[in-house]
Amino acid sequence: MAGIDEILADLKEEEKSIEEAQSTVGEEDSAVVKLVNKIILDAHHRGASDIHIEPYTGRQDTEVRIRVDGSCMVYQKIPWAFRSAVTSRLKIMADLDIAERRKPQDGKIAFKKFGGADIELRVATIPTAGGMEDIVLRILQAGEPIPLDRIGFSHRNFENFVSLVSQPYGLIFVCGPTGSGKTTTLHSALSYINKPDTKIWTAEDPVEITQRGLRQVQVHPKIGLDFAAAMRSFLRADPDVIMVGEMRDRETTSIGIEASLTGHLVLSTLHTNSAPESITRLLDMGMDPFNFADAILCILAQRLVRTLCRECKQSVPATEGAFGELVREYGAREFEQNVHVPFSEDLRLGQARGCETCGNTGYAGRMGIHELLVGTDTMKRLIQGKAKMEEIRQQAISDGMTTLKQDGIEKILQGNTDLLQVRKVCIK
Secondary structure, eight states: OOOHHHHHHHHHHHHHHHHHHHHHSOTTOHHHHHHHHHHHHHHHHTTEEEEEEEOOSTTOOEEEEEEETTEEEEEEEEOGGGHHHHHHHHHHHTTOOSSOOSSOEEEEEETHHHHSSOOEEEEEEEEEGGGEEEEEEEEEOOSOOOOGGGSOOOHHHHHHHHHHHTSSSEEEEEEOSTTSSHHHHHHHHHHHHOOTTOOEEEEESSOOSOOTTEEEEEOBGGGTBOHHHHHHHHHTSOOSEEEESOOOSHHHHHHHHHHHHTTOEEEEEEOOSSHHHHHHHHHHTTOOHHHHHHHEEEEEEEEEEEEEOTTTOEEEEOOHHHHHHHHHHHOHHHHHHHTOOOOOTTOEEEEOOOOTTTTTSSEEEEEEEEEEEEOOHHHHHHHHTTOOHHHHHHHHHHTTOOOHHHHHHHHHHTTSOOHHHHHHHOOO
């Protein structure tokens, strides 16, 4: 067996070789610059929403994953010697402190300066075990808002939502987890009511979609310009409509409710799982139930579900078992009332197959599934009495609300997606 001195000498050699390998590759090295640019351009080209740079300790390769249509996939592995250089390069691009590796940092990259394409990225660095540092890049999808009739609303939801968005005052919430298309839906709603006779102010973090006619404000919490401060300013700036990126605290929410009661239409997002749950969450936040009940027009819960690839999807005859499962998931009584699709031999369902266009996944693109809770008189009385979430849910369903899963099942019967994808994004 080797003596302790030999082992220590070997260790020093190994440590030295690791340090040498990492120090020979600098963040300004042309290969590293090209590599980072290529990763960003490829991800953008593939329609990714996020890029994850994940280094591992020792001599393990750094993994790069990208999220396309809400699903993560391994894009590439980078040799371990490049991990520090790639991290430093991204930090330089985002104007972050290269020396600070123990604290999370966040910044932005305007990629036009570095790689030609007009892409904007939001950057978050997070220190991980073993002295490593992960970087996650969110690709901000700039562009025009999608027309409201192309978001995937069912006929009933579209009619109701359009009539409520056209109201002169009140409170409208769109809720769902991060990346479920809430901001896109709000911008589509604003685009629908964006006329020269309507003054619209928005406070966003970040401003992703820009529209002519909207006065858009980027919030800066570090200097005290948070959502609440922006809203207070808006109320002195003669608004008709106010859109707030997110109501995440009591102050912003109470200003929003007051603004909607004083003759303004207020739109915002919430990070909740369902529409009825949003009401109990807001009341738990300490909102006055009477003011809130007066203000609320509707709450729209939204998810994005992957759709079957149009190039390769198969239309297969529905089996009794598959149809029965859809009816069971929907609820037999509601299925009979809402869907009016009996089982027959002619009934066909879409099935994923996989081709080059969709990267052999069988899915390409996403569409919205929704549940729309409308602030009817009965609903307002329940809110005033601080009713339980289950009572609110039952009332919403009797008012005609279809749940997220029910809306998803209707989209399965239209041949747009399958049950696996609907189950992935919602429970009820």
